[in-house]
Amino acid sequence: MSNSFLTLINLGISLLFILSLRGLAFPRTAYRSNLLGILGICLALTLALILGKHRFLILLGIVIGTAIGIFIAQHLQMTGLPQTVAAFNGLGGLAAFLVACCAVLEDKIDPFDTPIGSALGIFTFIGSFVAFAKLQGRINGTFKCFSNRLNALLCVIMILSLIDYALHPNTTEFITLSVLAGVLSLSMTLKIGGADMPIVISLLNAASGIDSAVIGFVLSNQLLIITGALIGMSGAILSFIMCRAMNRSLINVLFSPVTSPSITISTDISQPIKTGTPPEAAFLLENARKAIIVPGYGMAVSQAQHALKQMAKILQEKYHVDVKFAIHPVAGRMPGHMNVLLAEADVPFENIFSLNDINNEFPSADVAYVIGANDITNPLAKTDNTSPLYGMPILDVALAKTVLVVKRSLATGYSGIDNPLFYADNTIMLFGDAQKVTAEIVKALEH
Amino acid sequence: MDFSTELLIFTLSGFIGYFIVWGITPSLHAPLMSVSNAISGIIILGAIEVLNDSTDACINTIGFIAVVIASINIFGGFAISQKMLQMFKPKETPKDKQQ
Known part of the structure; x- marks a missing residue:
């Protein structure tokens, strides 16, 4: 042909x-x-x-x-979505790595592209599987791993061996480079915590795309180059959007020193909180004119989306409450995570709003129902310029007349920062599993 | 194909990607990840290419493994996306709105 x-x-x-x-x-x-x-x-x-x-x-x-x-x-259960996407992404990286190895064995050597292709491939593979293991709960907590200095040193050695390889291609440098890329990936991803997962997954998605393009350069394959560039860009933009939603730079996410939560927790136990029961919550909700539901990762964990949809439906149909869902860009563990879960539960599109579209509606809402979300509602992000969350765009739930917070305990969110929202005068805490609490509210509403 | 042509293709494709992805609605970011992830399994073409050029048993084996792994990525990824997009689909029908 x-x-x-x-x-x-x-x-x-x-x-x-x-x-x-x-x-x-x-x-x-x-x-x-x-x-x-x-x-x-x-x-x-x-x-x-x-x-x-x-x-x-x-x-x-x-x-x-x-x-x-x-x-x-x-x-696949929809709850397992983020980790499955991460795992598949890792497989793409592994395949690219194997192709680069074959290219070396066949002496198809581009001085720069071949080792970069293999290093990126192994980086994507290992990074994705660490992300997978973390999301799956196989690895818990954050690890200290290497300090940034050691990581920087690793990068320098990699660049040197890349140059060395480009001058005289040899298998030893190729292997060194791949191994170092793997170690770097392990050390960088192990220390990144759960709430940064949307960024990490997008970034690894970008890496696998760029890797396809690099292999395309090695094999002079147009289709690989085009597709790789498209997907690399898609992953890069998603990472950017996620970073912007947390008001953090990429550098900050990847290289920030691991903050030990014990230092930042300053829970003042003496502060009074108001707790409520599901029937009380149901009473507040059914008498509201407008209710805004704010889901977070906790909703995904306890699979509360069906109960939530049930609750919204009863409120709309039986009590004629104006029910809206507010979704923060980084709620959950991957971009668009909450939207998928709500779609699974058949929540109509027109009831779901993004941060910018709904944030000015909280003052006119009678009830804000915060379910399994924490940091994305923390008012400190606006008021306390010493807080690590400072500057992060939040959902202004505190401006609603009453805030119902469904949470398992008073524990801090991923950031390790106490949330003053829980102690506010207009906040009522509903302690318990998100799904159980919501189901009990539904039961109370049905009577 | 020389390097400059390849670079040209790469850069222009990147720009196309830039404009397309900014146009995607945030509520579909999860399917976007999953679809783009599946498409990135196009690396399978690389595996097929090295397989075609090889006569060596070792390369054949590695290439074969790469084909299997990339296929998992591609078709697993598309199957997940299908599942996801199916959930997004029914809400568009008027019948659902009446419920």
């Missing part, structure tokens, strides 16, 4: 990918975006199979991989 024909087909496939991502611009067109993506990949695979040798072997590999992938996806 002629070269220009191949380029034309690559153009078509690239357009499919572009349209696929573009489809996600509106909920209405989102559904087709996945189909366009699948079509693009299948076209690319068919072409590769037609042109290649080892057809049987490749087809066998694809069939096995597809079966495993679909099996995993089918047994």
Whole structure:
């Protein structure tokens, strides 16, 4: 087949990918975006199979991989979404690493691209699996790991060995570089805590995209370069959006010293808090004209979204309360995490609002129902310029007439900072599991 | 293809990505991650390419493993996205609004 024909087909496939991502611009067109993506990949695979040798072997590999992938996806609970996405992302990194290794074995050596491709691949792989293990709860807490100085030293050694490799390609430097990239990835991701996960996952997504592009440079494959650039950019923008939503720089997330929560906790036990019971909460909610629900990671953990939807529905239909959902960009553990869970529970789109769209409505709300969220509602972010949260855009729940906070205990959020919201005069705490408390409110509302 | 052409393609694609991704609604960021993650499994083409060029058993084995792993990434990723997007879909139908 002629070269220009191949380029034309690559153009078509690239357009499919572009349209696929573009489809996600509106909920209405989102559904087709996945189909366009699948079509693009299948076209690319068919072409590769037609042109290649080892057809049987490749087809066998694809069939096995597809079966495993679909099996995993089918047994996925939506709560496990962030870690599964992280794991798949890691597999992409591993595949890229293996391809780079093969390229070296075949002496297809670009002085810079090949080692960068392999290093990025292993970086993505290990980073993603640390993220996976953390989200899955296999690794708990933050680790001290290497100090930033040691990490910086690692980077310097990597750059030196990269230059050395570029001058005289040799296997030792290649292996050194890959191992160092793995160690760096481990040391950087192990110390990043749960609430920074949306940033880490987006960043690793970007890394795997750029890695595809780098391998594309090595193999002179247009499609890899185009797709890699698209996805690298997508991951980079998501990371930027997440960072902006926390008012932190990327550097700060990756390199901030690990703060030990014991220092920052200053819980004054003598401060009075008001606690309430689900029936009391139900009474407040049914007499409200307007209620805003603020979900956080705690809702995901206890799978309270169905009970929550139930509650919203009864309030709307039986008591004619204006119910809205307010979603902070970094609520949950991956970008858009809360939206997926609410979609799973069939909460209508038009009831869900983003931070900027709803924040000025809190003063007119009678009740704010904060379920499993903490740091994203902390008023200290506005008032205390010594607080690490200072400057982070928050949902102004404290401005609502009454704030109901569903929480397991008074423990601080991920940031380790006490939340004055809990002690405010207009706040009532409902201690307990998010799902149980919400279900009890539903029961009380039904009577 | 020389390096400058490759760089040209890379840069322009990056810009296209930039404008597309900023246009995506925040509520669909999770499917975006999952779809883009699946598409990044396109690295499978690299694995197929090294397999095609090789006669060595060792490379064949590594390449084969890479194909399997990349396929998990691709089709697992698309299956998850499908699951997610299906949940976003029904809310558009008027029937659902009546409920």
